[in-house]
Amino acid sequence: MTRPDHPYLPGVRRFLPVTGGRRAARNRVGLALAVAGMVAGTSAVTTSATVANAAVGATRTVEYRGLRLTVPAGWAVHDLDRDPRTCVRFDRPALYLGTPGADQRCPARAVGRTEALLIQPAASAKTPDRSGSGATVRKLVPGRSTSVASGSAADQEEYFDLTGTGLVATAAYANRPALVEAILAGARYNGPKRSGSSVRPGRAGTAAGLSDPPSMPAGSTTTRFRGQGFDTCAAPSASTMRAWLASTYRSVGIYIGGVNRACPDGNLSASWVRTVAGMGWRLTPIYVGRQAPCARQSDLGPIRSANPGGQGVDAAEDAIGDAKRFGLVPGSTIYNDMEGYDTSSTSCRQIVLAFLDGWTRRLHDGGYLSGVYSSASSGIRDLSNAYVSNTFARPDVIWTARWDGRSSVWGEPYVADSKWSVHQRVKQYRGPHTENWGGRRIEIDSDRVDSLQGSAKFVHEVISSGALVTREGPGAAYPAVGTRESGASVTVLCQTAGSLVGATNVWDRLADGTYVSDLYVDTPNKRGYSSPIQKCRYSYMVWTDALRVRSGPGTNYPQTGQVLYGGMANVVCQRAGTTVGKSVVWDKLDSGGWIADWYTTSTGRPGYTATIPRCS
Incomplete structure (x- = not known):
């Protein structure tokens, strides 16, 4: 940038792989497996029977981010959001849900092809370069019939943008494309729709033109x-x-x-x-x-x-x-x-x-x-x-x-102080x-910053005497997810308060969304927060005229401030409080105050938002 209305020299664009879809899933819902023979409802029964006929066997239902699929009971189901290092293989009958990791645990050699499906968020999906192959990303409304073998790709893989879901599907097949076709034709989506703009409660009885909230996946922080x-x-x-x-x-x-x-x-x-x-x-x-x-x-x-x-x-x-x-x-x-x-x-x-x-x-x-x-x-x-x-x-x-x-x-x-008013x-x-x-000269523009920035990652080492348990939230009471060996490197996104371990209540949030006690990671400060690691926070806009900030999670607590319409609520954790609107959830801000979550654009309202931890 060279001046407020400055000339800028045109650059050369880098061409990156095209993503498989334009809408990303907003609710970071974990993988839910419904081990049942059939999906409830008349159309679902027909779907199960169709898949069973194509598979010649029993079926079970699987739900992922609002998308419900009926698959053969013998298929393995892999949660890539939980274990991104799982090797995605199309030589085994399986359903893969989530984003494949960059470093998958794959064998040195694997040859073969069978029927399999990969369902992943559109924001993270990258289709391979198919130049000259005739393969394209095709639009498909879940539940509609399609022919996976209609494309001209010789490798028998088809790519579908599942319209309105924020998800994309990669369908692989060998001799039974009808099986994959039946699974896609029987899919049902019950999540938030991704077409058009959402209408949210607003000012003076009108619909507020607030931004669709960010999805804030597990490995995120502001x-x-x-x-x-x-x-x-x-x-x-x-x-x-x-x-x-x-x-x-x-x-x-x-x-x-x-x-x-x-x-x-x-x-x-x-x-x-x-x-x-x-x-x-x-x-x-x-x-x-x-x-x-x-x-x-x-x-x-x-x-x-x-x-x-x-x-x-x-x-x-x-x-x-x-x-x-x-x-x-x-x-x-x-x-x-x-x-x-x-x-x-x-x-x-x-x-x-x-x-x-x-x-x-x-x-x-x-x-x-x-x-x-x-x-x-x-x-x-x-x-x-x-x-x-x-x-x-x-x-x-x-x-x-x-x-x-x-x-x-x-x-x-040109802009009133009441607009974009909170960092x-x-x-x-x-x-x-x-x-x-420091003896180094740079030509620069100077800025005054009071805003949200880019979030980086920090690599540290596990220093526990044995395997360090990773948990779903910042506390020993949260369910265990996995372990990290002593001496292993961990990627820390941010730090937050949790239950006391030793002399510290600081917990580190890792890149996969899990938590470990900071006591067992070689961050600089073993009793408190370690600069430059940021504190964990999740930012959503406020859609009411002036939202009261209170000293505790309830309307009976004294007011300590307010967030104006369109201001940013920088949330560190949530807990139950008095009912406001249709929600009992209250948000603790990074300033220490509390607001009613009902008046924010958090994706979990009127309930808890999955990626925001509960306050200890």
Whole structure:
């Protein structure tokens, strides 16, 4: 970024594997197996019989994220969300549910083919390069008949986007394609629909135009930072970032991708992110996608007038792939760089907002938060004018470019302080200039940051005397999930309070969503939280006019503050309290206060949200 309405050199887009679908599952529901002969209901009975006939045997039903399937009783069922290292093999009859891990435990040699199915969230699904094979990702409404053998692919694999579910299916077959066809034809989906926008309770009896909430999968957390930051076109070397610890800056903007990104990866890599985050730097991921057709700079790749929302979805999918490639986990905020444009064109403004609407919705479906960078007088003003809308998905964070030299995110002329009011703002207050810290010179823009950032991973070693038990939540009372051997490396996302173990109540949340006591991990502080590991938090918007923050989980506790409409609730845990609306769930905020969960966009309401732990 070079000035609030700055010119930007067009970059070269990297082509990544295309994801198998555009809508991601929102409820992180664990695998539920219903070991029964038939699904309840007349149509399900027919389905079971059809599958039984095709399989020549008994059946059982399996439910995954609202999708219910009837499969042969002899099929193995593997929960990849719980054990991502399970080898996905199509030479054995099996149903695989979840996202395959990057390092599967596969044999050195496996040859053969039979009938099998892989069902995974669309956000994490990647179909292989099928150039010239004739294979495509086909749309399929669950329960509709299809022919898996109708494609021309020689390897007998078909890919289906299961419309409205946020899931995609890979169907493999040998001599009995009818079996797989029967399973897909008998599928039933009872989860939240993924087509169109959700209508949620709103202001003064109207439907609130709040963003669809992010899905926040198990391996996610949001990271908050308040302080000074900078951004620069190319990621500095790790040694320069270490030298710049002598500065007042502690947040750095990194350009991760986009058709208009000028500087390539260079130093930027997953290793660079781990190293720099380990120094204590917070990260602001920037994606320079297609620009307004009325952009002030004429040589930028523009948003096309046809289906701008779909182009925003495409940009978000690419950005999610970039973020994962650099080790930025779900829960991270990714900022779309929308350069300054001519606001006198109504059609251009509408195209920009439609693009950003698609951007936000797709990021949320993928478990990421949405940020938008733009000049104060164009993009930020238009976003502010659309703050209350029944159709527009508002971004979670705004980044205002206004070079007035005032290092404050408040008091901006184009956006009221009541909007994006809770750690939801960045301001670029000074344009290109050179600074020297620790003997290293960089040309930078200066930022004031009070916002949600990218979330990195931290690798540490298990130091228990024996195998360390991993648990579903931060406490010894939670069910055991597995073990980690002493000396093994574990990937820590964040830390949270839980039951007391030894002298500490700090628990570490791992990348697979499980928890271990921090006492048995070689983090620096054995009695408390360890910087730079962030505290675990999960961020959702508030949809009421002014939500009271209380000192405890109930309306009988004193009010200590409030969260304005559209403000962010940064939740650390949940517990039961007095009934509000249709929910007894209360959220503890990272500030220590409590709010009624009913008035947030958390995905579990009116019940508990699966990824948020219970308060101890």
